[in-house]
Amino acid sequence: MKSFITLSIIVLFFSCKEKPMDSVAVKVEKTNPAPIIDASYIATKTRYFTITDTAIVGEGRAMLERIISKSQFVMFGERHGSKATSQLITRLIPMLHKAGFNHTAFEVGPYSAKKLVALSTPPSTTVENLKQFTTQYALEEDHEIPIPFFDGLEDAYFLQAIRERDMNIWGLDQEYYSSTLFFMDELLTFVTDSPDYETIKSEKEQASKIIASWYVKDNIPDSKIRLFDEIQKEPVVQQYLSHFRGNENTKKIVEDLEISWDIYTRWREDSHADRISYMRNNFLTNYKEALQTELNPKVFLKFGNLHASKILTNGCYDLGDLVTQLAKEQGSKATIINTWHRYYSNEKGEEQDYLEKYASYYKRLRDFMTLAKRDQWTIIDLEAIRSDIQERRIALPVNGDYHKIKSLIDGYDYQLILPLDKRVTPNKN
Known part of the structure; x- marks a missing residue:
């Protein structure tokens, strides 16, 4: 009698264990995999528009x-x-x-x-x-x-x-x-009222001439010069920039210009x-x-x-x-x-x-x-x-x-x- 009861319990135990597995199997069978993205699907998310002289027209305008x-x-x-x-x-x-x-x-x-x-x-x-x-x-x-x-x-x-x-x-x-030559001219506009304006202007003209010559060299095919290093080594360029480093209106311009030169100089060396x-x-x-x-x-x-x-x-x-x-x-x-x-x-x-x-x-x-x-x-x-x-x-x-x-x-x-x-x-x- 004991062995019959034990056997019955074992059978009941395994039948209970199997039911969740059966339900999972049924779920798997009923769940369809999602379709793979393709052009026909993407087309349902796509709209078109054209541009006239005055407006954007077409279905795509609503999306914009x-x-x-x-x-x-x-x-x-x-x-x-x-x-x-x-x-x-x-x-x-x-x-x-x-x-x-x-x-x-x-x-x-x-x-x-x-x-x-x-x-x-x-x-x-x-x-x-x-x-x-x-x-x-x-x-x-x-x-x-x-x-x-x-x-x-x-x-x-x-x-x-x-x-x-x-x-x-x-x-x-x-x-x-x-942009360097443009900046040389822009800086000069801040000192037009200075008593030393003519001297500073002369320095600008010398600096711009030297800068232009370095750009010409940089434009030679396969040129390997470090353009802005060379420009900054020029004493006349540094002399000209010195008039603007301590000026409240221009010091940030010079700082940003030098940041830009540094980024370009190091672009092969992870300045990105x-x-x-x-x-x-x-x-x-x-x-x-x-x-x-x-x-x-x-x-x-x-x-x-x-x-x-x-x-x-x-x-x-x-x-x-x-x-x-x-x-x-x-x-x-x-x-x-x-x-x-x-x-x-x-x-x-x-x-x-x-x-x-x-x-x-x-x-x-x-x-x-x-x-x-x-x-x-x-x-x-x-x-x-x-x-x-x-x-x-x-x-x-x-x-x-x-x-x-x-x-x-x-x-x-x-x-x-x-x-x-x-x-x-x-x-x-």
Whole structure:
């Protein structure tokens, strides 16, 4: 009898143990794996728009309006020198300003930003003033631009649009590689009332001549000179700068110029992290100043797409990360937009398809790039895709494509693919 009872207990025990396992097995059988992300799925998150002389039109406009209305920070990661991009920014500025964006930030130096304000005062003179300025300070080949990303006609138009609405301009980056001669002249304007003005002016002319000669040497192919080390070794340059180091109005200009020279000199030796920290600090300085008059200052940032990412890029947490973190602290939102070219017309007028030209780069992102249109802007909602992944409605591939696709989706909120594009129209004589 005892053995029967013991056996019954054992059978009951094992039958109870098996039931949860059976239910798990049933669950597994009933759960279908999420489909893998592909072009047909991405197309459902994609809209298109075009740009007319006065507006943005098409389904994609609603997506842009939603981005602007919901964001405190809009970070535009551009392809430098793009005519289409500058045309888009010109159309975006009125929309941004209407939504309360009073501040813009660019990949130029702090003092260069102030110069851009001067060159666009009054706004109606912007195009001609920029043309004269760029022409005056253009050197040979690699040193043709004193202030970057504002040397094209289309750039002048969007700057004019900003200034017509009295939006602020923040310069966050180092002063540009080819800006030194412009700075020599700018410093001189601060001492026009000095009794030693003629002497200082003579020193400036000598210093500028020597600086120009070093730029010529630097322009020689395969030149390995450390340009700014050589410039700073020149006694006449140091003599000229000495007039401005102790001046309250100019000492910060000299300090920023020397920081810029140092970053460029050490660019092969890991100065990138110092550059990014410099940009982040400059943003925070401007932002704290804006907080004195606004509760949640809205800022539009236009930088190269490497700087826009909100994940680790090139060993640094860049501006995209900074505004994302600030938005979290403020309980607001930062929206990060990435851009690509697919169709591009080069300087010879030859049309190129970047999906073919850079096939090795885009092959793992092909399902995104194939949605591009030659005559329309393509905008893909990466935020919605990210949400679908988190909710297990769609899955990332398990092969090597996983890493690039995940980096794109985690690093940016929207992907823009430009229509047929070319370089900006040069705005100089």
